[in-house]
Amino acid sequence: MPISSGYTQDVIANGVGSAMNSTTTDVDGVSYAFVSRDFQLTSSSTPLTYGLPSNGIVNSVVASTAGLSFQLGDYFGNNSLKISSSAAGSNSGTITFTTPIAAFKLYMLSTSGSGASTVNITVNFTDNTTQTFTGQSISDWYDGIGFAIQGIGRILRTTNVLESSSTNPRLYQTALTIDAANQTKPIQSVTVTKTNTAGVMNVFAFSADAYTSCLAPVLSNTGTVTSNSADISWTMPAGNPGVSHDIYYSTSSTPPTAATTPNHFDVQGTSYTLANLSPSTTYYYWVRTNCTGATSKSAWSFSKSFTTLCGSIVPSYTNDFSTFPGNCWVNNLTGGSPDTGPTGTTISPLWTSRNFLNVAANGPSAHMNIYSNNRIGWLKTVPFNLSAGGYRVKFKYAVSTYSGTAASAMGDDDLVHFMASEDGGTTWTILESWGPNNAPSNTANEFVYNLTANTGANTIFAFYGTSGTVNNSLDYNFYVDDFTVEAAQLSTSEVNRQVKKAEVHPNPFKDILYITDTKNVKSVMVADTSGRVVSTVEGAVKELDLSKLNSGLYFVTLYFKDGSQSTVKTIKK
Known part of the structure; x- marks a missing residue:
């Protein structure tokens, strides 16, 4: 949901130059800010391998909303609604959306520095009515649960010292379910009010499950998967005027858009077998519904994924x-x-x-x-x-x-x-x-x-x-x-080299094993079925006295002068 106003601070260091020049303040009240992957202290600095995505798109890793993404604000301008105080008059801020839309659910991307924050979130509709979600807890940016992205690193604004981690800091996803009576009302803005004294609240972005009369299906768990096929199925929300479905799948987790061409059109029923897949490959898939109502197509469902079973790979x-x-x-x-x-x-x-x-x-x-x-x-x-x-x-x-x-x-x-x-x-x-x-x-x-x-x-x-x-x-x-x-x-x-082969006779043998064409042989090794070496002979030997061995299966390996070797199975009577 694009934001027209409401950001108050720039807390994301980016571009070339000191963090003090590309941010206005910190995230946590003690001089630490987020960092973008395109940040470089100088033009010759080593590029970062961590940080917030340079394009500002955060693809949520929350399993229940696979495919959900957020668009962060401009890194060169204010990009956070930062609320440090809990005192009335200075403890709230309002994010206003560029285009109001009606929604089933609203998702807020935020974090709290220097401890957790507790906030009340008020959704403001275009008809001047509201819906308030009280006592919403936003975790500290380190080690909290429900994160949409983690391991994005940070920078100390005063010294430009970078800190990297595979798990911290984090941005969290908060889901706000809109009441049925409000789902057809376009959302104009959201007001966030901090109610506790601890923590520094930062709100970065919103996304929504847009309201439609044609509801998206809900994917069921993937069924039978083979090396080249997978059975998928879905359920329809009650009362949905759906008549058929479109399916899109890909080896990329990037979700389809309304303009994406499906792999399969007008599928009848609520199940389908995806065929002609590659073995040992992870696929992501989405389903949308074709309806007879005023809205002809639903949004794409959230995604699910599967990995095909092992199958023979054609090199390289x-x-x-x-x-x-x-x-x-x-x-x-x-x-x-x-x-x-x-x-x-x-x-x-x-x-x-x-x-x-x-x-x-x-x-x-x-x-x-x-x-x-x-x-x-x-x-x-x-x-x-x-x-x-x-x-x-x-x-x-x-x-x-x-x-x-x-x-x-x-x-x-x-x-x-x-x-x-x-x-x-x-x-x-x-x-x-x-x-x-x-x-x-x-x-x-x-x-x-x-x-x-x-x-x-x-x-x-x-x-x-x-x-x-x-x-x-x-x-x-x-x-x-x-x-x-x-x-x-x-x-x-x-x-x-490839055509050199070990040739021995007779096979099976009783006591003496003869070797054919030994002019290129450097040495011979005999091993039993456990891998234990029972005899080694150096030189171009023509026969092996193996009379002391027990009856059974043995492996005779000939080492050739060009460095190659060949092994043959032999049986002692």
């Missing part, structure tokens, strides 16, 4: 772990082996967020702290649709000591596997392994794997980490960052 895709573990990633799986897959979950995941290589400037990454023994953790990705072919996966990886940045060895039977599953996680293939023979350095190493053999429409990758059964008294972190699946651009060397 990157997870930088700034939000951990990432939408549709799973990090609380444990137990099992690369052969069985995870066997359980844990409330204390082993893969967690940590700055890459313990350096804050590197930003967050995924990491597993590997120490002691018998610790097994899985980090699974979102599923990918690789059916188009021609993709590659790449990521950064490294190892450092637990609390520092120094290099660390990996324990005798410690292992980290990078694996792929073409069937959504039922069976796994090891693409790369790191262990005591090839422990990563404490620098950002890059792993690149061309997915020429992986074209599944439901392909999942996973990092499997285990500290084995032996406690080596080592305590270190294995890091993964910037996980990317993208279109591959293969060089000749990459193609040659």
Whole structure:
């Protein structure tokens, strides 16, 4: 509701220059004012990442009024009705609106500095009648409930010292329900009267649910949601002359206006299934009613939102772990082996967020702290649709000591596997392994794997980490960052590297396992299904004597001279 008069002070520092020049007073009576995001003490000052929006539009975060917004006054002029006194004659002020409108509800945006304020609010209608709301409590600008916006920071006017916070200060939303007898009367102005001695009252803006004979529907809770659809429904206020409905949805929370084109027109009934949605995506939606009365369309309803379920993503895709573990990633799986897959979950995941290589400037990454023994953790990705072919996966990886940045060895039977599953996680293939023979350095190493053999429409990758059964008294972190699946651009060397495969025979074997074509082999490692290394051999060995092993399944990994490797499953009779 645009305001024509009533502001008495400028309490929002903005533009370039001292806060004393862009404000007339403070918010709280002790020299602290609000600050706009465009405030700079000098033209070379670092721009703010907090503050009131530069355009003055406050989108309320109150859940019951999703989509409600307020327009603050001009930052270069007075923008607050400030009331410090409770003494009669100086304890009130009146906000007058540019265009009077009738309303079901009126919403006031305000705050109180240096303690809470209690006010009486009188709504003045154009026919000279009034409706008064007594004893309205307005919280202190720090830590109160019912806020429309928080974490907007402040500035000390006398010194230009800025204070930032993710939660304070705050502006609060007060809802005023207009009596049924007054709902058709245009509202001319609002008078605010302070009745207690504590606190400094500041009124900034008003918005309204405008009266109409065609009432907006009320959205019900979202129904069934899949990876590409969602069932929505709504209810109609009693007596509403509605005949059909329009639906608007978007990945943006910005509410539609009267001029916004709906996604669906003239929907009959009070429910609808939104289809052809993207997986793992948050959508916002609104509904309005088409009526037969004097007003042909209602206002848009308040919004609701939903997030579609995880579905296969078509690359390109990157997870930088700034939000951990990432939408549709799973990090609380444990137990099992690369052969069985995870066997359980844990409330204390082993893969967690940590700055890459313990350096804050590197930003967050995924990491597993590997120490002691018998610790097994899985980090699974979102599923990918690789059916188009021609993709590659790449990521950064490294190892450092637990609390520092120094290099660390990996324990005798410690292992980290990078694996792929073409069937959504039922069976796994090891693409790369790191262990005591090839422990990563404490620098950002890059792993690149061309997915020429992986074209599944439901392909999942996973990092499997285990500290084995032996406690080596080592305590270190294995890091993964910037996980990317993208279109591959293969060089000749990459193609040659990709085609190297471990080939062994016979399989199953009894005692001796033979290796085919060993001229490019650097070393061989054999591990059991728990990840425990049971044999390692350096050099281009042609046969392995595994007669001392028990019968069962084993993983034989060949490390090639060009740095690549390949793993094959074998069975000992």
